[in-house]
Amino acid sequence: MPRLKLIQCGVGGWGAGWAKQRVPESPDFELVAIVDVSPKALAEAADAIGIPTERRFGSLEAALDRVTADAVFTVTPPAVHVEHARLAFSRGLHLLTEKPIADTLENAKLMVKLAAESGRQLAVSQNYRFRPAALTLRRLIAESALGPLGHGHLDFYIAADFTGTFRQTMQYPLLVDMAIHHLDLIRSITGLNIAKVTAVSFNPTWSWYEHDCGLKMTLELDGGIPFSYSGDWSARGRFTGWDGDWRLQCEKGDLAWRDGKLSLGRSGTWCKDLAIEEIAIQPPRFGEYSFVLHNFAEAIRSGTPAETSGSDNLYSFAAVMAGVRSVKEGRGVRVAELLGSC
Numbered sequence: 001m002p003r004l005k006l007i008q009c010g011v012g013g014w015g016a017g018w019a020k021q022r023v024p025e026s027p028d029f030e031l032v033a034i035v036d037v038s039p040k041a042l043a044e045a046a047d048a049i050g051i052p053t054e055r056r057f058g059s060l061e062a063a064l065d066r067v068t069a070d071a072v073f074t075v076t077p078p079a080v081h082v083e084h085a086r087l088a089f090s091r092g093l094h095l096l097t098e099k100p101i102a103d104t105l106e107n108a109k110l111m112v113k114l115a116a117e118s119g120r121q122l123a124v125s126q127n128y129r130f131r132p133a134a135l136t137l138r139r140l141i142a143e144s145a146l147g148p149l150g151h152g153h154l155d156f157y158i159a160a161d162f163t164g165t166f167r168q169t170m171q172y173p174l175l176v177d178m179a180i181h182h183l184d185l186i187r188s189i190t191g192l193n194i195a196k197v198t199a200v201s202f203n204p205t206w207s208w209y210e211h212d213c214g215l216k217m218t219l220e221l222d223g224g225i226p227f228s229y230s231g232d233w234s235a236r237g238r239f240t241g242w243d244g245d246w247r248l249q250c251e252k253g254d255l256a257w258r259d260g261k262l263s264l265g266r267s268g269t270w271c272k273d274l275a276i277e278e279i280a281i282q283p284p285r286f287g288e289y290s291f292v293l294h295n296f297a298e299a300i301r302s303g304t305p306a307e308t309s310g311s312d313n314l315y316s317f318a319a320v321m322a323g324v325r326s327v328k329e330g331r332g333v334r335v336a337e338l339l340g341s342c
Contacts, residue, residue, distance in 0.1 A: 003030040004070040004297055007063050007093075009084060012041030013165065014098070015075035019045045022289040023073070028297035033067040035060050060084055064091050071096065071121075071300060077166045078177075082107040089118035096123045096296045100180045101313050105321045105338055112310045121299040122310035123292075128181045128243065129188045129308065130291035132281045133262055137248070138189045140255060140279070146264065147251030149190060152227040154182055156244040157235035163208055171211045172201055174233040175323050179215065182244055184308075184316035186219070186227060189248075194227075194319040196220035198332035207234040217323060218332075255279075314339065 006029040011019040015036075023031045033055040036042040046056045057063040060072065064087060071094040074084040081097045088095040095115070101124050102108040115122035128134060141149060156178070160167075167173045187193055197219055201212035213233040221227055231244075246257035253266040262279035286294050292308070299306040315335070322333040 001301075003028060004300060005030055005032045005068065006071050006073055007031075007033045007035065007060070007067060007069045008073045008075065009035040009060050009063075009080075010075035010098075011036045011045035012038055016041070016045055018073070018075055018289075020048050023293070024049060026290055026293045026297075028293050029071075032069055033057060033063045035063050060087050064088075064093070069093060071296070074098065077103075079103040082111055085111040085114050085122070089114045089120050092118065092120065094121040094123075094296070094300050096125060096292075097310075098125050099184075099313075100124075100176060100320065101310060101317050105314075105318055108310070108314060108317050112314060115310055121296065121303075121305065123296045123299060123306040124308045124310060124313040125292045126181065126184045126188075126308045126313065126316070127288040127292050128185050130284065130286070130288040131243065132283050133243070133257055133260060134185060134189060135284055136262055136279065136281050137246075137255060137257055138191070140264075141190055141248065145250075146253040146255065146266075149225060150249050150251065151225060152186070152190070152246065152248045154186070154227070154229050154244045154246050155240055156182060156229070156231035157238070157240050158233060158242065159235055159239065160233050161208060168208070169210050172324055172327070173209055173211060174213045174215050174231055175199065175201060175217075175327070176320055178233060179217075179229065179231065179323070180316060180320050181242075182229065182231075183219075183319045184313070185243075186221070187316055187319075190221060190225070190227075192221040192223065192225065193315050194219050194322075194335055195222055196332050196334050197319055197322040197326050199323040199326040201327045204232065204234055206236070209234065212327075215323075219319070220332075 011034045035057045042056050072088040073096045075098045078100050081102045162168050199217040202214040203212045215231045217229040219227040248255040256263045264277045267274040295306040318335050318338045322335045326333045
């Protein structure tokens, strides 16, 4: 099957990894042009992968005027995504965005609306969903391996120094830019949407961020199931992995995800007879980034929305935005308040 033609916007920083390695390795896409507002980033990426001068552009509009393509991939700050959506869909191209889908929920809803009106696919790169451990955990919960899920908790502690990037100055960097991965994972693994969010954010005295990079959050999933979240993006000392440390408490035991490993714990009453069993993780057919691209490609070819479609991702992003509103207003916020009729 011929590869689909892709234009990538944003090839510096995180985008460099996509342009130099992940997209070229994909069996589904051919990178036909790259776009960046930085001439230096544009030249470095283009020289590394052999993109000729005539297919290097300072704007997406210029690229669309000169290059024939099937889709656009935007690895740019969230505020840029809605404009790239307008341009791509108006020219009949499909769009894949990095997370978060947009800078505001209004723009995210607009992007979903524009995709539907144009009959084109909109997908979001929520690659954490496709990590082998996450896929295995999702299966175990779906199979009720330890009985029904009662509640859950996730810890995320990493010292991430994004000095000089948009994350250093953005509001609520952990909640908006990182917790979107974790809230999307919670939805994916449990098979439940997030119904209500109560959040408190803060900025530790030693933080190098301009705004709050610490977060305490209580979530209510569909059916009233509670799930708690604790994180700090300037954490010192012991740290978690990027996935976080998980505990899913079920009727007959618990499922834990730590350091890339899964385990199952069973015990009797009064903490007696504890038995812990490591769970084998079956590698999927694709790596997580190839999975993102493959799901997007299959959506384009079949006309069926990707697992991480824009319309599905609204439920993850709206949960994040409910957290922002909760922080600002000091109350629990129901996600339905933000989603309306979506």
